[in-house]
Amino acid sequence: MKLIRHLLRTPGFLVGATLLGLTLAIAFLPPLVMSLDAYQRVGLAYLPPTAEHWLGTDHLGIDMVALLVAGLRSSLYVGFLAGIIATTLGTLIGVYGGYKGGLIDDLLTACTNLFLVIPSLIVLILLSGSLQEGRSLTLIAVFIGCTTWTWTARAVRAQASSLRSRDHVALARINGYGTLGIVFLHILPYLLSYLFMVFILQTASGILSESVISMLGLGPYDSISLGNLLNQAIRNEALSDGAWWAFFPPMVLITVIAFALYVINTSMEGIFNPRLRK
Amino acid sequence: MPSDSLCFEANHLSRAFGHGRRRRLAVNDATFTIREREIVSLVGQSGCGKTVLAKMLLRLEKPTSGQLLFRGRPIDAAADPREHWRQVQAVFQDPYAAFNQFFSIRSQLKAAFHLFPQRPSEREMEERVDQALLAVNIRPPDIEGKYPFELSGGQMQRMLLARIFILRPQVLIADEPTSMVDACSRAGILEYLMKLKEELQMTIVFVTHDIGLAYYVSDRIFILHEGQIVEQGTPDAVTQSPTSPVTRQLLDDIPSLHREWIGRAPRA
Numbered sequence: 001m002k003l004i005r006h007l008l009r010t011p012g013f014l015v016g017a018t019l020l021g022l023t024l025a026i027a028f029l030p031p032l033v034m035s036l037d038a039y040q041r042v043g044l045a046y047l048p049p050t051a052e053h054w055l056g057t058d059h060l061g062i063d064m065v066a067l068l069v070a071g072l073r074s075s076l077y078v079g080f081l082a083g084i085i086a087t088t089l090g091t092l093i094g095v096y097g098g099y100k101g102g103l104i105d106d107l108l109t110a111c112t113n114l115f116l117v118i119p120s121l122i123v124l125i126l127l128s129g130s131l132q133e134g135r136s137l138t139l140i141a142v143f144i145g146c147t148t149w150t151w152t153a154r155a156v157r158a159q160a161s162s163l164r165s166r167d168h169v170a171l172a173r174i175n176g177y178g179t180l181g182i183v184f185l186h187i188l189p190y191l192l193s194y195l196f197m198v199f200i201l202q203t204a205s206g207i208l209s210e211s212v213i214s215m216l217g218l219g220p221y222d223s224i225s226l227g228n229l230l231n232q233a234i235r236n237e238a239l240s241d242g243a244w245w246a247f248f249p250p251m252v253l254i255t256v257i258a259f260a261l262y263v264i265n266t267s268m269e270g271i272f273n274p275r276l277r278k
Numbered sequence: 279m280p281s282d283s284l285c286f287e288a289n290h291l292s293r294a295f296g297h298g299r300r301r302r303l304a305v306n307d308a309t310f311t312i313r314e315r316e317i318v319s320l321v322g323q324s325g326c327g328k329t330v331l332a333k334m335l336l337r338l339e340k341p342t343s344g345q346l347l348f349r350g351r352p353i354d355a356a357a358d359p360r361e362h363w364r365q366v367q368a369v370f371q372d373p374y375a376a377f378n379q380f381f382s383i384r385s386q387l388k389a390a391f392h393l394f395p396q397r398p399s400e401r402e403m404e405e406r407v408d409q410a411l412l413a414v415n416i417r418p419p420d421i422e423g424k425y426p427f428e429l430s431g432g433q434m435q436r437m438l439l440a441r442i443f444i445l446r447p448q449v450l451i452a453d454e455p456t457s458m459v460d461a462c463s464r465a466g467i468l469e470y471l472m473k474l475k476e477e478l479q480m481t482i483v484f485v486t487h488d489i490g491l492a493y494y495v496s497d498r499i500f501i502l503h504e505g506q507i508v509e510q511g512t513p514d515a516v517t518q519s520p521t522s523p524v525t526r527q528l529l530d531d532i533p534s535l536h537r538e539w540i541g542r543a544p545r546a
Contacts, residue, residue: 167376170338174368176360176392189380 003193007271016263023257027072036066038224046243056245058229059236067224068249074225075207075254078141082206085145087199090152095183095191097153098160105161112153120147124209128218137220144209145202152198159194163187193272197265204261211254226250280316280497284350285449285481286335287311291344292505293330304330306505307344312481319484319492321528322502328485331502332451335483337362360393367447371454373434377426383437384421387411390444410443414470432463439470446478453485468495489528493517501525 007013030036041061042053049056055064097108127143128135163169164187172186188195213219214227215234229250233239238246293305304327312318320328333339334346337359346353348362356362370376377386387407391397398406408418414436426434435455442450452471456464472495474480486492492499493513501509501516503524509516520526 167370167372168378170333170336170368171370171376172378172389173338173359174336174363174393175389176363177389185381186378189378 003271007268010267010271012263012267012270016260016267019256019260020264023072023253023260024076026253027069027076030065030069036063036069038062038066038070040066046238046241046246048243049245055249056243058246059232059238064245064249067229068226068253070224071226071229071250072253072257074137074220074223075210075227075257078137078144078210078225079203079207079257081138081141082144082148082209083199083203085142086149086202086206087152087195089145090149090198091156091188091191091195093149094153094156094158095160095187096179098157099164099179099183099187101161101164105157108153109157112150112157115147116150116154118147120150121209121212123147124213125216125218128213133221135219135221137223137225140210140213140220141206144206148202148205148209152202155198156191156195159191160187163190193268197268197272200261200265200268204258204265207254207261208258226254281314283314285312285314285316285348286483287345287347287350289345289347291331291334291346292342293327293334293339294342303327303505305334305341308505308507310500310507310510312483314481315475315479316498317475317482317484317496319486319496319499320502321486321489321492321499322524323487323528326502327505328502329453330505332368332453332483332485335449336366336368336451360395363447364393364445365447366449366451367442367445368451368453369435369438369442369455372458373431373438374426376438377434379426381425383424383426383429387437387441387444390441393445406444407440410440413443413473414440416440432459432466435459435463435467436470439467439474442474447480448478449481449483450474451483451485454487456491457487471495488532489517489525490532501528 039062041057042063043057043061045057045059045061047053047057047061053063053065055068058064058067093108093112097105097112124143124147128140131139160183169182169186172182177185210219210225211227211230214225215230217231217235219225219228219231227250230247233243233247233250236246238244288308288310291305291308292303294301294303296302306327308331320331322328330339334341335348335353337353340354348366353362377383381389384407387410388403391403397403411418411421416433416436421429421433421437429437435458438455450471455471456467459467468491471482471484475482482495484492484495489499489501493516496513498510499513499516500507501522501524503522508522508524509520516525517529520529
């Protein structure tokens with residue numbers, strides 16, 4: 001409770017939370033108050049912003065606001081799903097290795113290091129590129145989650161292996177708890193605040209990764225995402241036509257979400273880690 | 279009185295940590311016996327290996343080499359370590375670190391029943407927890423719904439002892455149980471330990487850096503230095519005519535008032 005009150009008094013956290021709240025509002029509020037159809041043409045291509053269409057239209061004449069709202073939702077979905085997958089995978093592998101120690105730990109660490117040195121963006125591009133059909137948002141999120149869990153695993157392993165030598169773990173052992181009981185009741189609760197921070201960071205990097213591969217034209221086929229909008233804008237000469245409304249708003253949104261999540265993460269680290277508290 | 283049958287028997291017991299050049303022996307070639315119903319103190323400075331040795335007796339650390347027998351059988355003879363922990367239990371130095379801060383004290387005391395293949399009924403568990411709390415002079419309502427950080431250090435140390443009253447083991451490894459509490463609580467803790475010994479006819483391995491304290495409570499004292507047992511004997515023999523410079527150093531380090539007591543006081 002005290003931590004939360006402390007957090008609410010941190011300017012960085014407030015800025016991050018406000019920005020994140022704003023982006024969430026943009027993603028979820030407009031469909032409630034106006035009719036938006038991201039697949040409906042409303043005018044000519046690249047119409048500049050007007051009172052009716054606040055951010056003009058894209059190369060097909062579809063309302064940009066509708067596209068942005070849909071794209072933002074997809075990007076958030078991919079980010080959160082990738083964040084959940086990466087955090088869960090990394091946590092399970094890290095905690096188990098860190099607590100068990102010995103050969104199991106060595107094997108899991110070797111495996112983690114192996115995945116860590118493979119540049120994940122290239123793997124993502126190759127994986128997405130190799131799939132001609134069925135590239136969905138969910139599949140992209142799974143790809144991202146499966147390639148970015150490594151550093152979570154490393155960080156969690158370090159924490160778990162320091163926790164395993166603590167007295168409360170020794171007491172749990174002589175109380176007769178097995179590995180699962182100790183990991184879930186006596187190690188994970190101590191890592192919760194840390195894992196929450198890791199999840200936020202993984203979500204931010206998930207959103208950025210999705211934008212990158214979508215911008216390269218390797219994103220999901222069946223839905224609109226912020227990266228997809230950028231890709232369409234580049235391919236359809238929005239830059240040379242001076243149609244800034246086709247690429248500038250998605251760029252701003254991606255930057256704002258990633259910035260908000262990073263700022264929240266940094267300010268939380270300052271609170272949860274007393275050594276960084278001034 | 280200590281009996282003649284052996285509780286622990288260690289032959290050339292060693293425990294190493296690290297590999298290669300960083301390999302360090304925490305316990306180095308220790309050979310000793312501990313009899314049933316005996317109180318043995320492991321005395322030494324920080325980092326001398328006394329806690330690692332205690333953890334090996336608890337079956338929390340595996341020896342790297344050598345042999346450790348518990349009641350005539352290798353300590354890891356039973357596949358299920360819970361069999362060992364039903365007989366051998368421990369009290370730790372820092373009670374705040376020994377309890378999980380996320381669960382209430384009462385639920386953690388009840389967790390001790392995990393050791394039994396068949397857990398008693400809910401009512402019996404509650405009753406046994408209440409009795410154990412009363413045994414360490416804590417009224418059960420006083421800790422109802424409380425978490426470790428809401429109790430004082432002395433109270434928390436008594437919670438560790440209440441655990442022992444619940445489990446009623448035959449052997450207790452007490453790892454510096456008095457070093458984190460004030461002098462007043464220390465006397466109380468020692469009193470409870472003696473009460474436990476009387477009630478349960480316990481064997482106690484008392485880990486401490488305070489040779490004065492060890493003198494008062496133990497039947498025998500082992501002096502540890504850099505992983506080796508450099509001296510072992512009765513408290514009188516060890517304090518009156520120490521053979522090792524380490525023991526002399528430990529004796530020199532106790533405050534002078536205390537030292538006079540050792541010279542004068544008849545042993546309890």
